[in-house]
Amino acid sequence: MIEAVGLTKRYGDKTAVYNLSFQVRPGSVTGFLGPNGSGKSTTMRMILGLDQPTSGRVTIGGFPYRKLPNAPRQVGALLDAKAVHGGRHARNHLLCLAQLSGIPARRVDEVLGVVGLQDVARKRSKGFSLGMGQRLGIAAALLGDPQVLLFDEPVNGLDPEGILWVRNLMKALAAEGRTVFVSSHLMSEMALTADHLIVIGRGQLLSDMSVRDFISTNSADxxxxxxxxxxxxxxxxxxxxxxxxxxxxxxxxxxxxxxxxxxxxxxxxxxxxxxxxxxxxxxxQASLEEAYMRMTQGAVDYRSTVDQRAGLQQPLPPGAQPPVQMPVPGQGQPGWYAPPPPQQGGQPPFAAPGQPGPPAGPYGAPGGPGGAPAGDHANPYAQPAAPQQAPAAPAAPALTKPEDAR
Known part of the structure; x- marks a missing residue:
């Protein structure tokens, strides 16, 4: 199980993630959603120990990443499929990772077969397409047969057959009792894959509930x-x-x-x-995409003025009032936790979520390639949206640039 409590990350006077608390439980696929620049990649890097939190803590199976025993055999991750030495063959790349982690060489051929790259195992990765690179990254994440898996945009560049394969893979891994945490911008795919959703906006928690409850809460049937x-x-x-x-x-x-x-x-x-x-x-019933757009419409930093003039923004259901501040659905449900408002001139308050889940065994650190998160690239024809007005609400902490807080 992954657990974050009061997780905060600042870069100078900019805040990428603020007082974020959630739990990712085994046995289900948990989707991690949020607009560009909301802090998803920063959060994943803190989970894996690649970035140090400014305050708060995040643990995997009760241990911080840096203190996990036998880390690469317990946690696998795909954060950046391009974090591969282009001059190495696909098999050699995986073999190096296996040797560093004490994983038998036979496991390399097994995962190459799982991801469908056995026929190109002797080819250099610099010649791989985007989809082939994604498959190689997934193979690296699966190398240690881990109990905890984190994927950032795993279907990026895959064809329809590859997307279906990833979907079935995620479900199968969760069905085996593993913890599967997936970040994606494809709402249609998340609706078919995820059982639970954690949604953040501008570094803060917006929602932590099942997919069905999320759609029901943020739409009008x-x-x-x-x-x-x-x-x-x-x-x-x-x-x-x-x-x-x-x-x-x-x-x-x-x-x-x-x-x-x-x-x-x-x-x-x-x-x-x-x-x-x-x-x-x-x-x-509204789709996940419709519900997500209504939930996050106040947390989008870049919005096309052409779309606004054309009236293409997602309309609210009849009779619904437009939100004046970021809602936090799910209040009062088990495991729900809302961060207190930001405080000026000091560290944010630190509080634990409600009743914690059952204890889990010691899990490990990522076995897949790391690397800095790729920056978000805003549409060159888009302009920042006008700031949302929220009466009687304190000002949210400033964000980093999109390339720092994704």
């Missing part, structure tokens, strides 16, 4: 109802009946009705009682 187009009086009769029963009814552009606040069976019963024929009665 509704039913889509359609009556015969040639009988508008039936549409009006149904609208009156649903409104009287406590539902919220809004017209759609194509003539259908959007109904909120009533379950499907209740809508069907009301239509039957009103003697109204239905051409359509279907449920709608």
């Amino acid at each position: 509704f039913a889509r109802v359609r009556t015969p187009d040639t009988e508008p009086q039936q549409r009006e009769k149904l609208t009156a009946s649903l409104t009287e029963a406590g539902g919220q009814v809004l017209p759609e552009q194509d003539g259908a009705l959007r109904v909120m606040g009533l379950p499907l069976h209740r809508i069907s019963d009301l239509a039957h009682s009103a003697d109204v024929r239905l051409w359509e009665l279907s449920p709608h």
Whole structure:
């Protein structure tokens, strides 16, 4: 299990991660989400001991990274697939890592087969495509058969078959009881892969809950109802009946009705009682992408002015109020922890999360290649978004540049 408590990282007077606390438990795939510059890569580097926290602590199986016994055999990581000596063959690269960690050479051939690179094992990695480099990085992470795995954008550059393979691999590793922590910007893939989500924005915790609860909390479910187009009086009769029963009814552009606040069976019963024929009665639930966009819309640093003028920003559900400050859904749930507001002129307060999970055995340090995180590159046609106004909320700590806090 990975546990962070009050984790903070500052670069001079800039704060990349502030008072971040969460737990990553074994047996499930935990997605790590957040906009560019939110501090995801910095957090992962602190977990692996590559960066030292300014304050707070992070442990793996109860031990800080630097004090883990037999580290490379217990934790595998993929942070930067390009952190490979381009002149080495793929097999030699893995063989060097295995020898440094006391891993048998036969394991190198095993992981090459797992990631599908056995036919190019004798080729130099500098000639690899982006997807092949990702597979080599995943092989390095799996080399020590670790119990804890961290992946930063593992499907970057992979084709559809490769993406499906990574998805199945993550699920299989979690099903074996391993701790799997995955950072990604592909919401559709996270919806299919992750069981639990940790979302951060501007270095602070936004959400820590299951994927299903995250979507439900940050979206408005509704039913889509359609009556015969040639009988508008039936549409009006149904609208009156649903409104009287406590539902919220809004017209759609194509003539259908959007109904909120009533379950499907209740809508069907009301239509039957009103003697109204239905051409359509279907449920709608927001996708993970929609819920994520609504959750993080106040934590995006770079937003295209063209999109704003064109009205392409993700709309809020009908009747919902736009957030004035970063929400923290999940309050009161087991394991939930909200950081206190930043304090001026001193170290942030330090508090532990609620009830900790069951103790885990000693895990280890990364067996895969490390390296500094690749910087985030903002769209050259984008401009920083206007600062969000949050009444009665203290100013959030300043952030590092995107290349320092991703």
